[in-house]
Amino acid sequence: MHIPDGMLPGEICAAGYAGTAVLTWFCIKKARSTNEDSTIIVSRASVMAAAFFVVSWVHIPLPPVSVHPILAGLMGIILGWISFPAILVGLFFQAAMFGHGGFTTLGVNALSMGGAALLAWAMYRLLRRKQGERAILISGFVAGFAGVSLAVIFTGSVLILTIPAYIDSGTELSAILAMAAAHLPLALAEGVFTALVARFLLRVKPDMLL
Amino acid sequence: MYSNPVKSLLLAAVLFLITAPVFGHGARVTWEILGDSVHISASFDDGQPMDSAQVTVFSGAAPTVPYILGITDDYGEFAFVPDREESLNWDVQVRKAGHGNIVHVSLAEDSIADNEQDRFTTLQLVLMSVCVVWGFVGTAFFFASKRKRYDAHT
CATH class of the missing domain: 1.10.287 (Helix Hairpins)
Structure with a gap:
C-alpha cells in the first residue's frame, strides 16, 4: 500500500506534497474550530499514530502479494479531522524507520491513506445518525471496509495512471489489479474489527467516537 | 480496564x-558481478522473491533512457551484460505493482561490491x-x- 521512492514522476510527488500541505492545514483548522480540548485531541492522535505505525509490521500473505492492516477507518472514527495529520506522522516514521513508502512519495501516500480515513469517517457519521448498537456496528463496519478499499483505490489509481511508458503496461496493470483484489479480505476483516472496536467504545467511552 | x-x-x-x-513490505534489491554479467536479486523484505517483476536498466551515460528491459524469474533474479564502454555506472529499477526499488551498480574496479542494503535485525x-x-x-x-x-x- 505504500508507494516507495522512484515509482512516481516528480510532478506527481510535488502535487502530492502540495495537496497534503493544504489538507493538513485544513484538517488542523477544522479540528481547532471544534470545542474539544486540544490536549485530548493530541493525546488521542499520539496513541492512534502509534497504532498506525506499528500495524504496518503485520504481514498477511495473500498470494500473489502480501498485505498489512491500515486502520484508516478506525483512525477516522476516533480522530475525525485530525486523522489525516496523524496518518501523515505515522507514514513519515514508517518511511524513516523501515523504508515502508518513501520520502518523495510521502505526500501521495498521505493523500491516499489520510483521504481514505476522512471519507470513511464521513460515511460513518452519515450512517451513525440512527442510535443503538446495530447502527454503530454497521457504521463501524462500513468505515473499516471503506478505509481499506478507498486507500487501495486511490493508490491503485495513482499507480495505473503513472505507469512508465518504457515498461510493459499490461503486466504492471495485472500486478496492480492483483494487489488490489488481495486487499478485499483485509477490507472485510478491518470492517469487522472496526465495528467491534466502535461498539466497545460506545459501551465504555462513547465520547471517544467522533 | x-x-x-x-x-x-x-x-x-x-x-x-x-x-x-x-515483516515489512518494502523491496530489497541486491546485485553481484559474476564475470561479465551483473546478477540482480529482488525480494520483498520478508524474504519472498519478487518474481515476474519488471526490470529496467539505465546506463549512466543516458540515465533517462532504458537500456535493457526484462523480467525477474521465479526466484526474483535477473542478469544482464553491461557494455563497459558505454558506462561504468548503471541504475537498475525493479518494479512490481508499484512496489520495488532502484539500485546503483558500479563496475569500477575500485568499487567495493558491498551492495547489501542495510537490513535491520x-x-x-x-x-x-x-x-x-x-x-x-x-x-x-x-x-x-x-x-x-x-x-x-x-
Whole structure:
C-alpha cells in the first residue's frame, strides 16, 4: 500500500506534497474550530499514530502479494479531522524507520491513506445518525471496509495512471489489479474489527467516537 | 480496564508490538558481478522473491533512457551484460505493482561490491519501534497529565 521512492514522476510527488500541505492545514483548522480540548485531541492522535505505525509490521500473505492492516477507518472514527495529520506522522516514521513508502512519495501516500480515513469517517457519521448498537456496528463496519478499499483505490489509481511508458503496461496493470483484489479480505476483516472496536467504545467511552 | 479505553488501546498496542511478526513490505534489491554479467536479486523484505517483476536498466551515460528491459524469474533474479564502454555506472529499477526499488551498480574496479542494503535485525526493528511508539505514547501521556493538572486547578 505504500508507494516507495522512484515509482512516481516528480510532478506527481510535488502535487502530492502540495495537496497534503493544504489538507493538513485544513484538517488542523477544522479540528481547532471544534470545542474539544486540544490536549485530548493530541493525546488521542499520539496513541492512534502509534497504532498506525506499528500495524504496518503485520504481514498477511495473500498470494500473489502480501498485505498489512491500515486502520484508516478506525483512525477516522476516533480522530475525525485530525486523522489525516496523524496518518501523515505515522507514514513519515514508517518511511524513516523501515523504508515502508518513501520520502518523495510521502505526500501521495498521505493523500491516499489520510483521504481514505476522512471519507470513511464521513460515511460513518452519515450512517451513525440512527442510535443503538446495530447502527454503530454497521457504521463501524462500513468505515473499516471503506478505509481499506478507498486507500487501495486511490493508490491503485495513482499507480495505473503513472505507469512508465518504457515498461510493459499490461503486466504492471495485472500486478496492480492483483494487489488490489488481495486487499478485499483485509477490507472485510478491518470492517469487522472496526465495528467491534466502535461498539466497545460506545459501551465504555462513547465520547471517544467522533 | 473498562474505565480507561486509552489504557486499553495502549495495552493492545504493546501486546501487538510484542507478538506481531516482524515483516515489512518494502523491496530489497541486491546485485553481484559474476564475470561479465551483473546478477540482480529482488525480494520483498520478508524474504519472498519478487518474481515476474519488471526490470529496467539505465546506463549512466543516458540515465533517462532504458537500456535493457526484462523480467525477474521465479526466484526474483535477473542478469544482464553491461557494455563497459558505454558506462561504468548503471541504475537498475525493479518494479512490481508499484512496489520495488532502484539500485546503483558500479563496475569500477575500485568499487567495493558491498551492495547489501542495510537490513535491520529483528531486535533492531523492535527497539526502533519501541522508541517511536514510546515517543507517541509519551506525547499522549504528557498532554493527558497536563489536562489532569488543569482540571485539578479549576
